[in-house]
Amino acid sequence: MPYTQPFVSAKRIPVAPAQLHFGTDPELFALNDKGEVVGSELFLPPNDKSTKTSYGKIIRDGVQVELNPVPSFCRETVGYHIAALIAEASKLASAKGLTIDIRTAAEMKPDNLFSLSPDVRRFGCDASFNTHFDDNPASSLDGDFYLKRACGGHIHITPPKSIFCSRT
Numbered sequence: 001m002p003y004t005q006p007f008v009s010a011k012r013i014p015v016a017p018a019q020l021h022f023g024t025d026p027e028l029f030a031l032n033d034k035g036e037v038v039g040s041e042l043f044l045p046p047n048d049k050s051t052k053t054s055y056g057k058i059i060r061d062g063v064q065v066e067l068n069p070v071p072s073f074c075r076e077t078v079g080y081h082i083a084a085l086i087a088e089a090s091k092l093a094s095a096k097g098l099t100i101d102i103r104t105a106a107e108m109k110p111d112n113l114f115s116l117s118p119d120v121r122r123f124g125c126d127a128s129f130n131t132h133f134d135d136n137p138a139s140s141l142d143g144d145f146y147l148k149r150a151c152g153g154h155i156h157i158t159p160p161k162s163i164f165c166s167r168t
Contacts, residue, residue, distance in 0.1 A: 019159070022078045023071035026153035027064040028086070029101045030093050037106040037149065039116040040065045043096040051092065055084040058092070062123055063108065063116070063149050065089055065100070071156065105150045113147060 029037045040060040044051060051058040056069035067089065069081030090100045113121055122143040 019073060021071050021073055021156075021158040022075050023069070023156035023158070024078060024082065024153055025066055025068055025156075026082060027061055027066050027151035028089060029063075029103060029106055029149070029151060030065060030098045031101045032098060032112070036112055037063065037101075037108050038098065038112050039063045039120045041116060041120045043093050043098055051088065053085065053088055055081040055088070058085055058089050060120060062120060062143065063113070064151050066153075071158070103151070105148065108147045108149060110147065113144075118144075 030040060030043060032038050040063060044058060044060050044065065047059045054070075056067065059066050059068060067082060067085040069078055069085055072078050072081070086100065093100050123146075
């Protein structure tokens with residue numbers, strides 16, 4: 001059954017679901033000709049020179065490849081942007097003899113990991129703040145020690161600016 005109730009903000013301003021802005025940042029792996037996971041730096045430039053298209057950009061996220069599609073109010077448009085970015089990442093990878101893979105987790109061969117630069121070997125993103133504990137054990141994990149890597153991502157949902165409360 002389709003959602004028909006309006007979203008109501010803290011200010012009680014009704015917002016139709018179609019007005020919500022959707023974004024996302026899915027991750028992918030690159031594989032060599034042996035089917036082994038290799039680092040994103042083998043075919044992507046550093047993030048300050050990221051690959052930009054009209055559909056979004058493709059960046060390094062540690063070993064993984066991260067897609068940053070242009071957000072939209074239409075989920076189908078975001079899906080189209082993701083598909084276009086996957087096609088572009090595949091083209092870039094193919095030019096270096098690599099393929100793109102959408103598995104969610106993989107274990108790297110030590111030789112493949114240690115041939116990468118230190119900024120790529122580290123875990124991709126900064127550790128998240130944990131509201132349940134004062135310390136954050138995830139921030140102390142050493143990407144050189146762990147051979148396993150995971151691909152993930154999340155969805156960003158942003159309401160229109162008209163319903164944001166001021167923070168004064």
